[in-house]
Each structure stands twice: as C-alpha cells, then as structure tokens.
Amino acid sequence: xxxxxxxxxxxxxxxxxxxxxxxxxxxxxxxxxxxxxxxxxxxxxxxxxxxxxxxxxxxxxxxxxxxxxxxxxxxxxxxxxxxxxxxxxxxxxxxxxxxxxxxxxxxxxxxxxxxxxxxxxxxxxxxxxxxxxxxxxxxxxxxxxxxxxxxxxxxxxxxxxxxxxxxxxxxxxxxxxxxxxxxxxxxxxxxxxxxxxxxxxxxxxxxxxxxxxxxxxxxxxxxxxxxxxxxxxxxxxxxxxxxxxxx
Numbered sequence: 001x002x003x004x005x006x007x008x009x010x011x012x013x014x015x016x017x018x019x020x021x022x023x024x025x026x027x028x029x030x031x032x033x034x035x036x037x038x039x040x041x042x043x044x045x046x047x048x049x050x051x052x053x054x055x056x057x058x059x060x061x062x063x064x065x066x067x068x069x070x071x072x073x074x075x076x077x078x079x080x081x082x083x084x085x086x087x088x089x090x091x092x093x094x095x096x097x098x099x100x101x102x103x104x105x106x107x108x109x110x111x112x113x114x115x116x117x118x119x120x121x122x123x124x125x126x127x128x129x130x131x132x133x134x135x136x137x138x139x140x141x142x143x144x145x146x147x148x149x150x151x152x153x154x155x156x157x158x159x160x161x162x163x164x165x166x167x168x169x170x171x172x173x174x175x176x177x178x179x180x181x182x183x184x185x186x187x188x189x190x191x192x193x194x195x196x197x198x199x200x201x202x203x204x205x206x207x208x209x210x211x212x213x214x215x216x217x218x219x220x221x222x223x224x225x226x227x228x229x230x231x232x233x234x235x236x237x238x239x240x241x242x243x244x245x246x247x
Contacts, residue, residue, distance in 0.1 A: 004220035005212060006036035008087070008204055013044035013070035014238035016088070018230040019222070021073065021237075023092045024150045026226055033093035034220070035211050037204065040081040040088065044068035045169050048076040048143070052247045058171045067169050071244045074143035074154065076130070078170055085160035085191065087204055089211070095151045106130050106144065109153050113140055116157075116210035120196040120203060130155075137190035157207065158191040159200050 011019065016038055023034050045057050049072055053059075056078040057069055067080075081088065091109055098105035110126040117124040117134065124134040132140035142155030163185045192203050222230070237243050 002032060003212070003215050003217045004032040004034045005208070005217050006034060006220060006222065007208075008037040008039065010039050010041045010083075012042065013040060013046065013068040013081075014234040015230060016040060017046075017070050017072060017238045018233035019226070020090050020092065020152055020154060021233055022226045022229040023090075023222075024147070024152055025229065026223065027092050027094065028148050028150045031223075032220070033091075033097065035089065035091055035217070037087060037089050037207065039083055039086065040068070041083045042066050042068050043083045044070060044081050045078055046070050046072045046081060047078045049073055049145075050075055050247065051078060053244050054171075056171055058169055061169050065165070065169065069244065070238055071246070072143065072154075073147075074145045074152065076141070076143040079141060079156060080166040080169055081156065082160070082162060082165070084200075085158065085162060085193075087157045087159060087200075087207060088154060089157070089207065090152060090154035092150065092152050095146050095149050098151055102144065103128050105151065106142065106153070110140070110142060110155075112210045112213075113142075113155070113157065113207075115213065116203075116206040117192075119206040119209065120192060120198045122192065122195045134190060134195060137188060139190050139192070139195070157203065158189065159203055160193045161186075161189055161191045163189065 047053055047056050062069055107126050110132055113132050114124050122134050124132050127133045130142040131138050139158050140155055144153040
C-alpha cells in the first residue's frame with residue numbers, strides 16, 4: 001500500500017480541520033491513504049465535537065492573546081495547540097486497514113509515536129484509550145473518528161508546554177491558575193524538550209521516520225481539488241458560529 005506523506009505545513013485552525021475533512025473525502029473516493037503533519041498559526045484551542053465552546057474556552061482570553069479556536073470532528077476534550085510547542089499529525093485511510101477494534105487501531109498508530117519518541121531517547125508507552133505517556137506523564141494525546149468507511153486519527157506531540165498559557169485560554173477556575181495548581185498540572189504533562197535534547201526539527205524528522213517505517217511512501221502534496229474543497233469547508237463550516245457554537 002502506498003502512503004502519501006504531506007510534509008510539515010503551517011495553517012490556521014479552520015484550514016487544518018478543513019484539510020482533514022477534504023482528505024477524508026478524497027480517500028473515500030479512492031485517493032491515497034495519507035499521513036500529514038502541521039503546526040497551528042496562530043496558536044489555537046480545539047474542542048471535541050460533543051463539547052460546548054463557551055463552557056470549555058475562555059473566548060475573551062483567546063481574543064486578548066490572539067489565540068484561534070475551532071470545533072473538531074473527533075471527540076475528546078479541549079486542547080491548546082501552541083505554534084512553538086507542538087507538532088500535530090493526522091492519518092486518513094480506509095477503515096479496513098485498521099480493523100473494527102478501536103483500541104487496537106489506537107495502539108497500532110500510537111505505536112508509531114512510541115517509536116518516534118524512542119528515536120529521541122524517550123521511553124514512552126501507549127496508555128489506552130488514546131494517550132502516550134512517559135514517566136507517568138502525558139506527552140501526546142490522540143483522537144479518532146470513522147465515517148463513511150474512512151478512519152481519521154489525529155493527535156498532538158508536545159514539544160514544549162506552557163501550562164500557564166494553556167490554563168489562561170481553557171476555562172478553568174481561577175483557583176487552578178494558582179502556582180500550586182500550575183505545578184500540579186506540570187506533574188501530569190511533559191514534553192520532548194523536558195525529556196530530550198532534540199530540537200523541534202529533529203523531533204519532526206523522528207516522527208516522519210517512525211510513521212513511514214515499513215511502508216511504501218512518497219512525499220506528496222494536496223491536489224487542487226482538495227485545496228479548493230478545504231477552502232470551501234473552512235469558510236462554510238469551520239469558521240462559522242453555526243459549527244463552533246452548536247453546543
């Protein structure tokens with residue numbers, strides 16, 4: 001099976017989600033299964049498809065700090081995506097490639113992440129249902145959806161973590177933004193930068209090597225049709241109040 005690899009790109013929140021959806025439509029129509037990597041600019045908060053934006057995100061803080069927001073098609077919780085501190089990936093492929101067992105498919109794809117961390121000297125492990133941990137701390141979170149026979153899994157690799165800024169845009173109680181609670185959060189989350197001397201670029205290279213290992217792959221690019229569809233989806237769906245504030 002030949003995988004298309006879309007190299008690390010930079011896009012805003014709406015475009016990032018729109019490209020995932022456009023890619024899924026292309027794969028459903030017979031296009032190649034795709035591995036893509038990106039970073040969020042501006043930094044953004046994404047919420048799970050079943051969450052309330054206003055309950056989970058401090059929109060005034062986002063506006064003040066220039067942080068974007070978007071609703072994902074996948075479930076899970078609210079996530080702060082930092083431009084400097086994160087690499088995000090997505091896998092889009094026919095569902096049958098990974099079987100019907102959700103946990104097993106998470107374990108398989110997250111295993112590629114574990115391999116990447118190993119290349120960086122970080123001993124990490126998959127923690128069901130969708131986390132990667134090292135030393136008891138979370139270093140990657142992942143989410144998945146299956147629609148129309150196509151699997152989409154995307155997730156974050158924490159290169160660096162700014163817990164104070166993360167708390168400032170997620171709607172948490174003021175008590176949680178105390179130094180004590182910041183320290184407690186930092187005890188639950190870690191990053192590549194804290195665990196390895198690897199640079200951002202070296203981290204990305206390790207991810208590409210691990211995700212493509214044992215596969216027939218080729219560096220690819222978005223088709224004109226995907227880009228056109230993604231632009232349409234960004235404007236008519238992912239940037240709209242109807243989508244983002246639906247709950």
